[in-house]
Amino acid sequence: xxxxxxxxxxPKGGGxxxxxxxxxxxxxxxxxxxxxxxxxxxxxxxxEEFRHVIAWQQGEYGEFVIKDPDEVARLWGRRKCKPQMNxxxxxxxxxxxxxxxxxxxxxxxxxxYKFNFNKLVMPNYPFINIRPNGGVPQSAPxxxxxxxxxxxxxxxxxxxxxxxxxxxxxxSAQSSRESLNDVSERKPIPSEPEDLxxxxxxRSADHMSNRNNVNTGHHGLQKHxxxxxxxxxSMPGMYPDTHSPFSVSPxxxxxxxxxxxxxxxxxxxPTVFSYSPSPGLSPAFQSGSCFNFNPxxxxxxxxxxxxxxxxxxxxxRTLPRFPNFMMPPPHRPxxxxxxxxxxxxxxxxxxxxxxxxxxxxxxxxxxxxPPPLLQPIKVEPVSDEEDLMSDxxxxxxxxxxxxxxxxxxxxxxxxxxxxxxxxxxxxxxxAAPSWPQFSTASARLHYPKEGTEAVKDYPTETAVxxxxxxxxxxxxxxxxxxxxxxxAEVVEDRECRKVSCIINGCRASxxxxxxxxxxxxx
DNA sequence: TACGGAAGGC
DNA sequence: GCCTTCCGTA
Numbered sequence: 001x002x003x004x005x006x007x008x009x010x011p012k013g014g015g016x017x018x019x020x021x022x023x024x025x026x027x028x029x030x031x032x033x034x035x036x037x038x039x040x041x042x043x044x045x046x047x048e049e050f051r052h053v054i055a056w057q058q059g060e061y062g063e064f065v066i067k068d069p070d071e072v073a074r075l076w077g078r079r080k081c082k083p084q085m086n087x088x089x090x091x092x093x094x095x096x097x098x099x100x101x102x103x104x105x106x107x108x109x110x111x112x113y114k115f116n117f118n119k120l121v122m123p124n125y126p127f128i129n130i131r132p133n134g135g136v137p138q139s140a141p142x143x144x145x146x147x148x149x150x151x152x153x154x155x156x157x158x159x160x161x162x163x164x165x166x167x168x169x170x171x172s173a174q175s176s177r178e179s180l181n182d183v184s185e186r187k188p189i190p191s192e193p194e195d196l197x198x199x200x201x202x203r204s205a206d207h208m209s210n211r212n213n214v215n216t217g218h219h220g221l222q223k224h225x226x227x228x229x230x231x232x233x234s235m236p237g238m239y240p241d242t243h244s245p246f247s248v249s250p251x252x253x254x255x256x257x258x259x260x261x262x263x264x265x266x267x268x269x270p271t272v273f274s275y276s277p278s279p280g281l282s283p284a285f286q287s288g289s290c291f292n293f294n295p296x297x298x299x300x301x302x303x304x305x306x307x308x309x310x311x312x313x314x315x316x317r318t319l320p321r322f323p324n325f326m327m328p329p330p331h332r333p334x335x336x337x338x339x340x341x342x343x344x345x346x347x348x349x350x351x352x353x354x355x356x357x358x359x360x361x362x363x364x365x366x367x368x369x370p371p372p373l374l375q376p377i378k379v380e381p382v383s384d385e386e387d388l389m390s391d392x393x394x395x396x397x398x399x400x401x402x403x404x405x406x407x408x409x410x411x412x413x414x415x416x417x418x419x420x421x422x423x424x425x426x427x428x429x430x431a432a433p434s435w436p437q438f439s440t441a442s443a444r445l446h447y448p449k450e451g452t453e454a455v456k457d458y459p460t461e462t463a464v465x466x467x468x469x470x471x472x473x474x475x476x477x478x479x480x481x482x483x484x485x486x487x488a489e490v491v492e493d494r495e496c497r498k499v500s501c502i503i504n505g506c507r508a509s510x511x512x513x514x515x516x517x518x519x520x521x522x
Numbered sequence: 523t524a525c526g527g528a529a530g531g532c
Numbered sequence: 533g534c535c536t537t538c539c540g541t542a
Contacts, residue, residue: 034532034534034535036534036535037534037535080535080536082535082536084536084537085536088537088538089535089536089537089538090536091523091524091525092525092526092535092536092537092538093534093535093536095524095525095526096526096534096535098525098526099526105524105525107524110523110524111523
């Protein structure tokens, strides 16, 4: 085999953090048996020895800079046995990721791109760190440290299916460029359609519900194809690494009570995302081993996850989902030091593109009479400036997606109006949040009384949203529709309202309504 | 420097 | 499906 194109060994760890094996596996990319470019990029980012070539961008979560484009291209070419590779070609490949929303370009910054963790991380790392006062993303993303249920294979280990650990920073920082060329492209594991995953997840949830025995464990959940087990999120802001957008180390001490398998097959095209680390669970999900619902754990997880969604600009479709049988956890404030660090500004629940467009078209046909139902939520004006501002205000860690005004963000700009109409109910002003750090967020949500000015304002703001959607290039809109986003956003929209419920501490019954609606939708 | 269409390989 | 290669455009 040609030098530089060998495919037998695993990447050598470096930088003190590891991705789980699947992140490097070709089989984690459905439809491809070869290493994917984004894998490779992550791989480079992981390694200290390539810090001079490519590195996480300071101050921006998930953003990385290609410091030496030619070198990166060369490495990529070597990996792919394409000696003619250059940055132009590589960047073309990167640009294809734009449409997939795996990456986007950081405008105005040369050779700077940003991962979209909604696509990349959340399905696999639902307990993404909330980084209250995050550091600078410089190192490659870490992988959670060992826990009883957690066994990603250690990347360093020549032993593929190593033992235990697997999330340590046991960096044997070999500085070998060849190591990058030696990433194993392992035996493929058949991937499953995500819909199937979701179905299976739900099925298993139902199964457990029926059994009414969520703690007995051993038949609850189990990996099948994947040998990955994740502990559920433990506490936000407690992860050791503040540098990486993948800071996800569930603490061994807290022990993920809810351990669920993580499918390596679930990678880039999540549809809906349950609170399980992955809906991409194998059929054996139903015959698994360790699954507990611990309300506290769930609570922390959900809160953190909600925070992630809001603050990392993740699509609400990545919001946790309660199984139908499950009641949301009670609210309890985080410790004071964490409370300060979640200046969340609530955005209104999204309406969903499908509904927006439907409403748009219906409005064209029939000049819409004022909706019969009152929309009790005053939505903040959606404008780029406002978005930017809120981004900065959000800043749950040091993250501020200042440039994130891409069409993607716009496309996912939420607006609740039509869904409220469709659902035929209105949201009641929730009780005062019991989570103090959300108070500012709540304060920014206005709940106009009937007949007030704010109520009248509402349709105007909705129109702004629709206008923005309208300004999307028709081709892009079509493409996204084609990709099924529209459907996802119906769910997304409800997911978002669920989170509003969670965050604002509204009644459990409200949450259940949304939860059930989501389940029905999906 | 960046974008994206088009064609084609695997 | 995921690039790779080429190229025109901004």
